[in-house]
């Protein structure tokens with residue numbers, strides 16, 4: 001089968017076999033990628049028209065107990081500047097964000113033991129009470145089922161936990177032995193079971209990634225059917241073991257965004273900050289490849305540079321309002337518009353794909 005035929009079949013049947021994914025990812029041409037982008041764009045228009053959802057990202061702690069080889073805030077990085085936002089500071093970010101039109105707040109951070117379940121519950125409850133019309137997303141890593149349940153009961157609606165790679169061996173090349181592939185995957189199923197709109201995802205071009213491991217990622221996404229998928233290029237950080245590795249490419253990231261849109265149809269799919277970091281118009285290209293979400297930064301400017309997962313991260317010097325204005329302009333110039341909407345996941349159209 002040609003790559004175009006594979007892309008058409010993915011659209012019709014929502015799935016490909018592992019060897020077909022490998023073929024597509026290994027041998028795609030520029031015109032295959034453009035073809036996928038056109039199909040992906042048509043599907044996102046069907047669900048979202050020209051609307052782009054925004055999420056206000058609050059990076060509330062740069063402390064982390066984990067030691068992921070790729071990440072700039074890993075615990076072994078002695079040069080990383082550490083900070084924590086107080087509950088009050090987090091609520092101030094929300095206040096500012098609400099005024100700017102955000103209706104989803106994403107609380108992201110390292111795995112920081114300071115934020116006990118009680119503290120997270122307190123923060124989530126206050127946001128939930130203060131902004132009952134807003135969605136609350138957590139992205140704070142692996143915790144136990146009981147903790148996740150408490151956050152959900154306190155008012156958190158969504159949870160982002162990238163699986164990072166669906167290939168066990170590859171997972172072992174990205175993380176120290178103390179970190180468990182099985183636990184991370186289990187967390188995703190637990191989050192779904194509890195009722196969170198759940199997001200998985202991975203970095204494109206992480207060291208050791210191959211068409212075969214990416215095929216596993218696509219199969220996992222198909223199996224989990226998450227409401228959100230976060231992917232962005234891997235970008236090396238100078239104070240990590242991967243400092244000398246190459247970054248993921250714009251082209252492969254765009255192609256994979258399109259393939260995820262074609263497979264998962266109604267999934268919420270961000271054009272990430274990392275994509276905007278490797279190319280000046282990376283996020284615009286991401287939207288044109290089928291993404292439908294952007295996540296501008298709402299963190300206080302004073303701490304932004306300290307949440308350095310990778311080098312040269314964009315938008316670390318601007319106020320939240322500037323970031324939102326800048327993105328609104330960028331979207332408008334490509335014919336899209338940023339909306340003040342919670343942007344919840346919606347059921348699939350019945351006529352779309354086969355839904356097994």
Ligand code: SAH
Pocket residue numbers: 070071072108109110111139140141142160161162164202203232233234235236237274309310
């Ligand atoms: N501690 C939370 C949040 C992690 S940060 C958790 O465990 O889920 C969010 C994402 O940033 C990670 O899941 C990872 O995929 C991505 N990331 C980390 N380091 C990166 C790098 N060097 N380049 C690109 N993305 C990176």
